[in-house]
Amino acid sequence: MFPDLPHLSIDSAMLHAIGRAGGACDSANSARQEAHTVAAGWPVFGQYIAHDITADRSPVSHHDDEALIRNVRSAQLNLECLYADGPVGNPFLFSRADPAKMLLGINDEGRPDDLPRNQEGIALVGDPRQDVHLLVSQMQVAMIKAHNLLVDRLREDGVPEADLFLEARRALTWHFQWTALFRFLPMAIGERRLQTLLESGPRFFRPDGVVAIPFEFADAAYRFGHGQMRQAYRLQRGGKDLNLFPDLIGFRPVPSNRVIDWTLFFDVTGEPPAMRARPIDACLPEALLRLPAEITGELDDEDYESLAVRDLQRGVATGLPSGESIARYVGEEPLRSDEIGLREYGWSGETPLWYYLMKEAEVCEDGERLGPIGSLIVGEVLLGIVDGDPQSFRSLEPGWRPTLPGRSPGDFTIGDLLVVPESR
Numbered sequence: 001m002f003p004d005l006p007h008l009s010i011d012s013a014m015l016h017a018i019g020r021a022g023g024a025c026d027s028a029n030s031a032r033q034e035a036h037t038v039a040a041g042w043p044v045f046g047q048y049i050a051h052d053i054t055a056d057r058s059p060v061s062h063h064d065d066e067a068l069i070r071n072v073r074s075a076q077l078n079l080e081c082l083y084a085d086g087p088v089g090n091p092f093l094f095s096r097a098d099p100a101k102m103l104l105g106i107n108d109e110g111r112p113d114d115l116p117r118n119q120e121g122i123a124l125v126g127d128p129r130q131d132v133h134l135l136v137s138q139m140q141v142a143m144i145k146a147h148n149l150l151v152d153r154l155r156e157d158g159v160p161e162a163d164l165f166l167e168a169r170r171a172l173t174w175h176f177q178w179t180a181l182f183r184f185l186p187m188a189i190g191e192r193r194l195q196t197l198l199e200s201g202p203r204f205f206r207p208d209g210v211v212a213i214p215f216e217f218a219d220a221a222y223r224f225g226h227g228q229m230r231q232a233y234r235l236q237r238g239g240k241d242l243n244l245f246p247d248l249i250g251f252r253p254v255p256s257n258r259v260i261d262w263t264l265f266f267d268v269t270g271e272p273p274a275m276r277a278r279p280i281d282a283c284l285p286e287a288l289l290r291l292p293a294e295i296t297g298e299l300d301d302e303d304y305e306s307l308a309v310r311d312l313q314r315g316v317a318t319g320l321p322s323g324e325s326i327a328r329y330v331g332e333e334p335l336r337s338d339e340i341g342l343r344e345y346g347w348s349g350e351t352p353l354w355y356y357l358m359k360e361a362e363v364c365e366d367g368e369r370l371g372p373i374g375s376l377i378v379g380e381v382l383l384g385i386v387d388g389d390p391q392s393f394r395s396l397e398p399g400w401r402p403t404l405p406g407r408s409p410g411d412f413t414i415g416d417l418l419v420v421p422e423s424r
Contacts, residue, residue, distance in 0.1 A: 107259070149420050263415065
């Protein structure tokens with residue numbers, strides 16, 4: 001996205017000192033542990049988006065521009081993480097009795113509230129990341145239910161059986177895209193910045209043809225959601241709080257007492273306010289600073305248990321510029337060193353982009369949303385991905401609005417997407 005800016009060089013030992021448990025990224029350093037306005041479910045939805053857009057990428061070296069152009073399919077927000085290759089390519093995801101519908105797993109109470117699984121408990125999904133932890137696997141279940149509900153509605157509307165799956169997929173994909181742009185993005189970057197972006201268009205991310213995800217987005221800016229994750233979550237009303245890891249780790253059947261009530265995660269009309277996410281402040285909860293071995297595998301260096309260490313090292317490995325250099329390039333005043341706060345850890349140079357953007361959110365927006373540089377990168381890239389898809393609602397029907405019913409007339413929310421009636 002900013003190819004002419006120099007790469008930031010920073011010693012690996014320094015990155016470890018900043019990112020390990022007890023370092024600058026430890027949430028013990030946070031002034032507060034909850035945001036005021038951001039519901040706890042939004043970073044989970046953000047992870048779902050991340051899985052979807054990266055499902056479209058082929059692994060290539062970032063040093064090989066020709067390979068990048070040759071091998072990477074356009075990144076798309078098209079629910080490939082849900083549908084994979086569809087009924088023909090992945091028939092195990094679909095009902096034999098009703099092939100337009102997707103399968104759900106049955107839990108210990110006989111309820112269809114889990115992913116379908118094989119006899120060893122391994123989820124049958126198009127993307128194995130959809131079962132990495134309970135929050136994202138339950139969101140996948142909610143999306144399956146939304147698809148099946150759309151099949152019922154389209155069937156009642158007289159859509160031919162041969163067209164049901166594709167029509168339901170298109171409808172759910174457009175609801176997903178619309179929610180990402182008009183509900184998730186305002187939360188992430190602010191309503192005013194989104195409106196400016198929609199009216200004026202992108203300044204720096206203007207793909208021509210293939211929409212390749214820039215490294216500033218993938219390896220820095222879009223990782224802001226890591227800081228928003230809570231240490232613990234309450235899944236059901238009256239239930240107890242459970243730690244993200246190890247309590248909610250995935251890769252296993254989901255019993256009835258772990259089925260998520262999404263009205264605890266998102267503000268839904270007629271329900272009490274939901275739990276809040278953490279503020280964006282360059283700190284991660286302990287659960288993400290001490291990732292379990294089921295996530296990391298066996299490690300020679302325990303510092304790699306920390307997702308912050310991994311985020312910092314990834315940015316350096318992919319040759320990202322510093323946060324200050326991008327700020328100067330786009331005409332923003334860089335943060336001061338005392339606002340960054342890394343001198344006590346022995347670092348006086350410019351700042352790794354991921355850390356800079358997290359601190360920018362804290363300093364400029366009180367941790368409630370991204371600051372100016374983070375908003376520029378995240379907003380332009382997500383809008384560019386949707387606009388670059390010739391099958392998106394923005395390309396085919398820009399004035400389209402969600403057709404699933406909302407709890408408030410004319411106001412479709414994330415709760416209306418995830419909390420839907422059971423299909424027949």
